[in-house]
Amino acid sequence: MEFDLIHRYFKTPFGRLAQANAGTVLFGIGDDCASLAISPGHHLFTSTDTLVEGVHFFSDSSARHVGWKALACNLSDLAACGASPIGFTLNLSLPEINESWLADFSAGLLEVATRFNCPLVGGDTTSAGSNPSKTLSITVFGQAPAAHRGFNRAHAKPGDDVWVSGTPGLARLGLLLEFQKRGRLGQCCRGNELQQVQALLAVLPENLARQAVERLEMPVPRTELGLQLHGFASACLDLSDGLSGDLAHIANASKAAVVLVQTGLESMWRNRWPEIDQHSDPVMLLKTLLAETLQGGDDFELCWTAHPKHRDAIQSLNSSLYCVGTVEPGSGVWLQAPGKERTRISSLSYNHFAEGKN
Template sequence: MNEFELIQKFFTRSACAQGGENIFLGIGDDCALLQIAREQHCAVSTDTLVSGVHFPENAPAFLLGQRALAVATSDLAAMGANPIGFTLALTLPELSTQWLQAFSEGLSTMALRCGIPLIGGDTTSGPLSMTVTVIGAVLPCQALVRSAAQSGDLLCVSGALGAAAAAVPLVLGEISSKHLSEQSLEQLLNAYWSPQPQLALGQFLLGKAHAALDISDGLLADCGHIAQASGVSLHIEQERVPVACAAQQLLGVDAALQCALSGGDDYQLAFTLPATQLLTVQQAFPTVQVIGRVCAGSGVHLMDRAGQVVPQVYSGYQHF
């Protein structure tokens, strides 16, 4: 099977490649052709996942297909963009029809869930890796950016944190899950393998929130990006950080809290919001919680119940 036969069999015919309202021409030509309204901006983001770095070398292909697309699509959610399509550049160490079938099914499952079709890409031989580029649309001057936080804003997160990071030792087989309930185990593994991009919330926050991003490298590290870009300080109240119950059951309260603060891979949204908008947002998305506030100054400050700064040795994932 050559490259073009591979693409035709496992991707062109897959459920995720069957067009969309903004797709004028999809897979099969030198370029895809997209229809984007003149009054909209095009949002584009690229993520690369490498075997042994971002996922275990023996990762199940179906779950890997889901994860690869989810983590990339989360960037569109962070901007409040409406998904249009995505491309996939896939590097394979060997040609396995069984692996490709499972991977394409996982990819399609997440694509249909997020409403984002596959519009093109590339395949090549080499160490297993995948690069996903997502494309979306958002109205001019409406996108949620990191540089718009304002002193006095509330700092919010879209849901509980720490489950994905807590799941890593389970995924790697480093610890036992015998003491976990079946429900807790499922929650942890789903958080790692099938994160849910917060697309609906991101679009709802347009015109309401000031700044936003998705939590990929850890709450403290990612909030640092907002603080730096906006020229403000973020004060996070440790007691208010929502920690996934399943993470606490697996690791204990303290270790689970550290996962929530610096573990990463949550793909929840962190955003700053005027207090007047909080009730509206929480009525529509009840899992949204306030964890702190935006102040004058610089940096991210984790505060204890007494209002004292909590020292942090490790703030988040670093690529280098």
């Protein structure tokens, strides 16, 4: 049964992609080990992530979207290191065999694998036993020229700019909308935050709500941008656990302070939602968006630091890149509001052992 499933949903549909990369994939699915050929003069990069049903995706989430996201979030790690994908392995732990779910999961996985030319080269499928939840683990392999050592989190320097791609916080809005749809919004936020979020979601434009859910379910790894940042970025990471918490990793590793500029973050949202200033209380809406941006997650956008001399070159790469802060001597992550003393941001990254389940 196990080998039949592997052939039907993985080896056969992914076979064409592996064959198209025969120069890299020397041995793939069907042998005890996969064998990958790294291009001459390149270094290997690898990353692994695990997604658990009820923690990282809803039990009723589309299997196609789960398949897409499972690989996309791993490819985002490679993008944050400036590496190109060359292959991945998949481990599946399933409580039961649901062939309809597997077919859709495989289809979503193949979509993103084909789009980013990342063949499936091996893995394992097991029974979850008495565990009722699906568990998906993916390991990706990538490469970059040996002259590029990645964007180490410890390499941010005082005076550097802080940049982000896309709209960090957008996936958080998608998550809030999905919890609201299930009548469980109170699990995400309580008290004053709940009231503010409800007011925000009530006036959210339909097209922005759709984009938010799409960003949550089908994030797009910034692979091309990661490659374009060679020679520009000093430190870089992908935003998976929230802007403030993820930036704290850079601040801690680099022994420096990161100061986010409120007006920079607000301009990012105004570009995404141009009509926001037409509402009766745009200040409150922007305040709520800012709070959700800082604590959100699952955006899988890139966040990096770079010397100001690269500012024009970076801005020319893409219109959806925003300079939102600076690196300064000190420690921690801070927010600078217009005409006010900067305040230290105390929110931390998503904690898998403290947060509630989906």
